[in-house]
Amino acid sequence: MEILKVKNLSVSYGKKIAIKNVNFTLKEKEILGFIGADGAGKSSTLHAIAGVVSFKGEVVYKGYAYHSPKEAEKIKNEISLMPQGLGLVLYDFLSVGEHFDFFRDLRGLKKDEEYETRLLKMAGLYEFQDRLAGNLSGGMRQKLSLILALLPRPKLLILDEPTTGVDPISRAELWDIVNEMREEGMSALISTAYMSEASKMDRLMLFDEGEVIAKGTAQELIEKIKDYTYEGEIESNECFSFNKRTYCLNPLPLKKAIPTLEGVFFVNALKKGKKPILIEVPKKNIDVPEIIVKAKCLTKKFGEFIADNCVDLELKKGEILGLLGANGAGKTTLIKMLLGLYPIDEGELYLLGKRIKSYEDRIELKSKIGYVSQKFALYKDLTIKENLEYFAKMHSLTPKETKEKIEKYSKMFGFEEYLNSFPKEVPLGINQRFSLAAALLHEPVVLFLDEPTSGVDTVARSAFWKLLRKLKENMGISILITTHYMSEAEYCDRVVVLKRGVKIVDDEVKNLHQKYPGLDFEEIFLKIYKENQ
Amino acid sequence: MRLNVIKAYLKKEFIDLIRNKMIILIYLIPTMILILFGYGIKLEVTHTRTIIIDNDHSKLSLEIINKFSHTKYFDVKVENISYKEALHKLQTNKADMIVIIPPSFSKDLYKGAQIGVFIDGSFPLRAVTIEGYVEKLLIHGFNIKLPIKIENRNFFNEAMRDYNAIVPGLFGLIFLVVPASLAAIIIVKEKEVGTIFNFYSAPIKKIEFVIAKIIPPFLFHSLNIFILFLWATYLFDVPFRGNFFIFWLTSEIYILISVGIGILVSIVTSTQVAALVLSVIITVIPGFLYSGILMPISSMDKESYIEAHIFPVSYYNHIIYDTFLIGQGFKSSLNVLYFIILCIYAFVLIALGTLLIKKAIK
Known part of the structure; x- marks a missing residue:
């Protein structure tokens, strides 16, 4: 009825x-x-x-x-x-x-x-x-x-x-x-x-x-796009690739794959005539130690509540490390401690091989670290260009450098046409990319990203991850990222899972797949969480 | 209208106001305003630094100097300096007033003698007050038979006490500002947090919601009527000559007006901070300016006279001053008229609030 x-x-x-x-x-x-x-x-x-x-x-x-x-x-x-x-x-x-x-x-x-x-x-x-x-x-x-x-x-x-x-x-x-x-x-x-x-x-x-x-039904929707779904990921301006699959309207000489629901969004974007942005990140060599961040037994308490309980963490050179966990598991608190936004109650922290004890220690390293916060710290009354200029000034870039950098990144990340718009006028995915550009202006060697993809549409998320991987591969930047989407964990080299302030997993993604064969990451995550009751 | 809905909201509101400690502010702020303003505003001027230059040296001039010296209003120094030097002292803020008694003052008294009085006019209100004191002192101060006799007496505030003039006026300010902000906050808080969806998505009538939101500020501040009354009569010793029932009833109606303003504020704002700022701004200014504390409304200029009559505070204060200092009550037809006007205000504001409040996302 x-x-x-x-x-x-x-x-x-x-x-x-x-x-x-x-x-x-x-x-x-x-x-x-x-x-x-x-x-x-x-x-x-x-x-x-x-x-x-x-x-x-x-x-x-x-x-x-x-x-x-x-x-x-x-x-x-x-x-x-x-x-x-x-x-x-x-x-x-x-x-x-x-x-x-x-x-x-x-x-x-x-x-x-x-x-x-x-x-x-x-x-x-x-x-x-x-x-x-x-x-x-x-x-x-x-x-x-x-x-x-x-x-x-x-x-x-x-x-x-x-x-x-x-x-x-x-x-x-x-x-x-x-x-x-x-x-x-x-x-x-x-x-x-x-x-x-x-x-x-x-x-x-x-x-x-x-x-x-x-x-x-989910089955019907997947059925409709199965002609457009292929295995593997490719570089093309006609097709979208995400999560080990490629979606393309034109036939490809690849093996067909069983599509996921996410594919519906990609196929729809393709049918609307949208093209993936091609991201070109120039190759560059940077000179950094093998271990970028090393945290030993970091602890943070808020009164009685222990937000992070003796967490060890290591971020290696040119690595994407995913920090996962439910709400209130202590992810954001941990990132804030690494950044010095919260004082550390107990434990030791080394950044780029240097022991961090005081505020002065950090000031020296500030130019090496980029940070994108949850919900992006943007000024809504400034245009995107003005926002970027403001961040450039904060890092004391010269006007000439600023101009060059803005040009470079807006082209590289594909938000050139939005430079004169206000943040709230553009899609969340654009805000996300230009926040990343703002964090990269001073050419850091390590990036901290706190839930940069929450609420962002699938197509924009896939572009964002592609971008992150390019940054890692071509520029050697190390990335620490938190996310709610388990499918995104597949893009990380290694994941750390927190539960109520305690680290319960720290392993490479491929090892986890070997340990739990045939499961997708969401299922693996649930299993791990249940095992550690 | 269903009582269960109103009961649900009331219970929640009372628990909330008590547990989030707002209750302390509800009872602290009115008392604080009364005490701060009550002690803080001074209309009378004392210890005026006065230089008297006596060029007459007669019995009469000595008497004048004595009169000036023996009140709390003047701190007198008799100096033998020139007019220019004295003026310089006035200009350099070494003195507030100069009195010059000319050489033949007592001789010329009946032919038309003059005394020179120079007052620092940088604060006009103070200057006028000092001028008044001087005039009064010179005319009534000593036994000179003048052709005209001025007989004046201040009615209702015979002792010319500041507290009598100010404290009753503060009721109109406090009961306009505080209930309005509370009403606005308890509605807007729901919008800001998101709990307003409970109202939007349930089959609740707008009138039920509004009534449930009016009652808490109304009840809490009803108690404040008694608290402030006790402060006024015991702490500030303001006489109470009128009918307490009229005082109480008018105050309750007035609180309803204020709550009505709060509801209207809550309609146009969506954050607690904005609601607080807006309700305070639109109530404090008229509440203070047109309260009759600073200036009687009847002596205002045309524009401000009209403005004063637009805001309910002038009607309320008229009745409150009457109940404290005069005591005519409803024997005065003007008081009755003003009471009716207040009732109309309360009804119109609350009806308007109920009508305009939206039961949907904007």
């Missing part, structure tokens, strides 16, 4: 169109997945259906048609929305139990002891009913938000990126809860940035730049 029908739905904010002409239907007990990057229009579509944003077009829920948030009021007691963000709807100073009281009264529900206990147990929060929401971990907050959304027994559950930033274990638990409720007749619309979650959905819609580019 069809419970939801969406006809020509469009949402715009002022002049900016968030999503254009979406059409789909949802059946009872069905889970429809929205997949796409940040800003692709997933949230806007979900918000429109939940009746929390004005939209054009029509939504029909069980025969009741609505065209505005006001008309949607009538069906809001059958729909639950969980917006994007870790526990966004929670009040930090309210305990788990008090949240139940609040949401029960808000919806005018009678207390159903049995159902509430069941929800709390499903989420593993039964023992934590007195704990304040502000003291819960990210995964727990997300699970609490989910069971609160389930409290009014909705017929339609709308989840906006429920798993983003959640550790793999909690992620699996979130899916279990959704599946259990689905058995009881609930339908769900769920958006995600992780391709790997596609298998949990009955049907998928892929979003890109404010449009739905494909619809169907």
